Amino acid sequence: MDEIARTAGVGKDTLYRRWKSKETLVQHLLSELSAENAPIPDVEDPRYALFIFLQNIVRLNTRSDFGAILAGIVGESARNREMATAFHQFWAERRTIAAGLVRRVVGPGASDREIGQILDHVLGPIYYRLLLSGDPIDDEYLWDLIVALPWSTGETPDQEQPTEKELK
Template sequence: MDAVDGEPGTVRPGGRTARVRESVLRAAGDALVEQGFDGLDLADVARRAEVGKTTVYRRWSTTAGLVADLLTDMAEQSEPRSDTGSLDGDLRANARLVVRTLTDARQGPLFAAVVAAATCDPRTAEALHRFYAVRIEEWAGCVDAAAGRGELPPGTDPHEVIRAVSAPLYYRLLASGDPLDETVADRAAAAAAAAARAGVYVS
């Protein structure tokens, strides 16, 4: 049986159910990149995934629920934070990971499509907020560690520092269209580190 109780993203199915979920989420990502949120259709996703429509409708029920679970999966698959031993090294690693993700042939368009969907669908927006909260929380640890080593002023808000690293990178992806590369990543990391040392993010 493929039935899974609970809201999408709240369970970790195993066996055949896990394989079905993987296939459906991959198909949903493909469809989202190709057609956008408005063109996302559960029946089409089921066809792409070679899964019965009733399974897809029973498990996810709506396209918003499907995108929410897709974001949960993306958070689960994201690389863990680095630990280079220095604030500069850790923030640079974070920025470069963001750039690699946003310039990836699949992940870049997928993130852009999800962000666009979140502007008009509250459930997708909520799922996107949860996704970034998870990622920011994980990388905030490197800022806490830097503060513990005396690299940053006491009271530095770690979440604000991590947001400052990625914000200009997402701006380039979603607004300006300017190039994204490691040079841009390193500059964003250095700017966030300098601001943090200057006490800009002290609560």
């Protein structure tokens, strides 16, 4: 808090006038950063859109302080009940966003439960590597995740990956 106020050139007073507690601030911060740095890609191909989305998530977690913040919240949620609920609510928001992308990939026939499972299959390994094992995540890994989606539409996807240039 002190550091946030200092680096923001703002009084802690002002922070607490805008947000009721540290938890609400963090929750707002997570949603804001996520929406800004990992938005819904404006791409027509469903799989490619999902790929870019995942790529942005990885970039956000590895190239900025977001990953460290996230890890810190995980630890704090273990002891702080309010923080835990705020954290879970954040993930619920993010999941609905990602669910739209996934549904475009697997088709509208999938049930909510199926969509949820697919989300776990896509996001789980990513955050498992980011937060726990520490193994690196490259584009090929992300693409394999998408290709391996169990409920993918039957058409065999071409394994070719988009070049770095296309991402921008």
